[in-house]
Amino acid sequence: MHYVSTRGHSGRRQFCETLLEGLAEDGGLYVPETYPRVDAATLDAWRALSYPSLAFEVLSLYVSDIPPADLKAICEKTYTPEIFGTSNIVPLRKLETRLYLQELSNGPTLAFKDVAMQLLGNLLEYELARRHDELNILGATSGDTGSAAEYAMRGKKGVRVFMMSPLGRMSSFQQAQMFSLQDDNIHNIAIDGVFDDCQDIVKCVSSDLEFKRRYKIGAVNSINWARLVAQVVYYFSGYFQVSEGRSAGVDFSVPSGNFGNICAGHVARMMGLPISRLVLATNENDVLDEFFRSGIYRVRSRADTLETSSPSMDISKASNLERFVFDLLGRDARRTKSLFENQLRECGSFDLSGDPSFVTAAARFGFRSGRSTHADRLATIRDTWDRYHTMIDPHTADGVTVGRMHASPEAPMLVLETAQPIKFATTIKEALGRQPDRPLRFDGLEGLPRRVKVLPPDTQAVKNYIADIMQGATC
Numbered sequence: 001m002h003y004v005s006t007r008g009h010s011g012r013r014q015f016c017e018t019l020l021e022g023l024a025e026d027g028g029l030y031v032p033e034t035y036p037r038v039d040a041a042t043l044d045a046w047r048a049l050s051y052p053s054l055a056f057e058v059l060s061l062y063v064s065d066i067p068p069a070d071l072k073a074i075c076e077k078t079y080t081p082e083i084f085g086t087s088n089i090v091p092l093r094k095l096e097t098r099l100y101l102q103e104l105s106n107g108p109t110l111a112f113k114d115v116a117m118q119l120l121g122n123l124l125e126y127e128l129a130r131r132h133d134e135l136n137i138l139g140a141t142s143g144d145t146g147s148a149a150e151y152a153m154r155g156k157k158g159v160r161v162f163m164m165s166p167l168g169r170m171s172s173f174q175q176a177q178m179f180s181l182q183d184d185n186i187h188n189i190a191i192d193g194v195f196d197d198c199q200d201i202v203k204c205v206s207s208d209l210e211f212k213r214r215y216k217i218g219a220v221n222s223i224n225w226a227r228l229v230a231q232v233v234y235y236f237s238g239y240f241q242v243s244e245g246r247s248a249g250v251d252f253s254v255p256s257g258n259f260g261n262i263c264a265g266h267v268a269r270m271m272g273l274p275i276s277r278l279v280l281a282t283n284e285n286d287v288l289d290e291f292f293r294s295g296i297y298r299v300r301s302r303a304d305t306l307e308t309s310s311p312s313m314d315i316s317k318a319s320n321l322e323r324f325v326f327d328l329l330g331r332d333a334r335r336t337k338s339l340f341e342n343q344l345r346e347c348g349s350f351d352l353s354g355d356p357s358f359v360t361a362a363a364r365f366g367f368r369s370g371r372s373t374h375a376d377r378l379a380t381i382r383d384t385w386d387r388y389h390t391m392i393d394p395h396t397a398d399g400v401t402v403g404r405m406h407a408s409p410e411a412p413m414l415v416l417e418t419a420q421p422i423k424f425a426t427t428i429k430e431a432l433g434r435q436p437d438r439p440l441r442f443d444g445l446e447g448l449p450r451r452v453k454v455l456p457p458d459t460q461a462v463k464n465y466i467a468d469i470m471q472g473a474t475c
């Protein structure tokens with residue numbers, strides 16, 4: 001399997017090259033030259049597999065430059081009950097007939113990012129050892145990618161993490177979870193701005209090819225294809241857990257912000273997994289809902305990016321949408337480049353409403369969308385607690401709220417549970433009048449000493465900081 005850029009000017013790459021490169025040299029995102037197709041007989045054969053074995057089968061379709069025995073060993077080392085709580089890794093919880101939660105957040109940092117980041121940590125350690133090389137990860141987080149990446153990479157040989165987060169805009173638990181880490185290879189940077197400013201800096205640094213090569217800069221956000229393909233696996237697992245034999249399709253409701261989580265569902269559907277609909281749920285930062293309803297993608301400014309009670313979705317520039325639009329336009333790299341490089345830069349928006357590809361998009365790709373508000377989240381958290389005695393976090397509440405808007409009498413709906421309530425205790429207390437349960441390992445977290453560098457939303461300031469740290473590292 002080889003990979004090409006959505007913007008058509010980065011040549012063909014193998015999986016491990018995309019793993020280390022992250023963003024393509026032309027500023028695009030790597031996608032497979034073709035999506036491998038999985039037929040009904042293969043789905044039958046995969047149905048009873050353990051999660052690590054299923055991960056190996058899916059990844060084997062995309063990874064041709066790691067020996068199968070090594071890839072299998074990496075999957076088995078990653079997906080264990082010790083790390084993810086149960087051997088099922090991503091179990092379903094039935095709420096009622098045709099409504100389920102898929103628990104993605106039983107990993108080390110209590111958010112769905114762990115499912116991919118734990119794999120990336122092991123893949124990077126393997127590949128860097130094979131190459132006798134090192135990598136300096138520059139990441140952007142709105143609260144969960146950061147902690148998942150840092151807990152996966154802490155102490156790993158050959159890996160440093162420079163993680164940017166929006167100053168003061170993560171929950172207190174998220175801030176404590178990241179900033180309390182004292183590992184030598186973890187560097188937290190609080191940017192005086194919003195998540196999109198952090199992500200813009202990641203892309204600007206990655207586009208400075210001389211700096212990127214000199215400081216061996218890599219990425220673990222979902223712009224990295226390896227992150228995305230790792231998230232494809234849990235869609236197969238959810239389908240197998242809820243369906244009997246060659247059953248009809250399943251719907252997924254996906255709390256969304258940077259479009260990585262649901263883009264993995266799109267990839268699974270392109271492979272032939274029987275997904276009827278992919279329901280995209282946003283909070284009040286509804287850039288993605290607006291696009292899927294109207295065909296107009298309109299990036300919001302920093303001032304118009306609202307601080308909400310599902311803060312990890314406070315995103316107004318969804319990086320992974322480019323991978324979907326590339327498919328929507330029939331894999332036309334020239335048009336994709338024009339939209340995402342020229343039009344977005346010149347006017348901050350583009351309009352596909354009149355394009356025949358958009359008119360047929362819902363039928364071809366199965367997307368539906370909706371938006372959820374603070375009031376919706378409180379009501380849904382209360383209702384889910386009262387009706388099912390199940391406590392859900394505000395992001396999952398967005399998924400349940402919008403999933404219900406699109407409930408179907410035919411297909412079961414799986415809502416992806418993307419974080420655990422303890423990470424967002426203030427909203428849980430507002431909704432239920434009680435604190436969420438806290439795993440023992442996080443007792444006293446907020447009281448631990450913190451280590452974080454505050455910087456302006458300025459690419460050069462971040463570059464200078466990385467250079468200073470690297471200067472110290474080489475002394």
Ligand SMILES: Cc1ncc(COP(=O)(O)O)c(C=O)c1O
Nearest residue numbers: 144256257258259260261312418
């Ligand atoms: C808890 C939580 N839910 C949902 C999302 C949205 O996922 P995505 O950004 O992949 O759309 C994120 C992060 O982005 C998250 O941290």
Ligand SMILES: N[C@@H](CCOP(=O)(O)O)C(=O)O
Nearest residue numbers: 141142143144145221222260
């Ligand atoms: N909500 C995310 C934002 C970045 O998403 P990613 O999937 O591109 O890493 C976060 O928690 O940081």
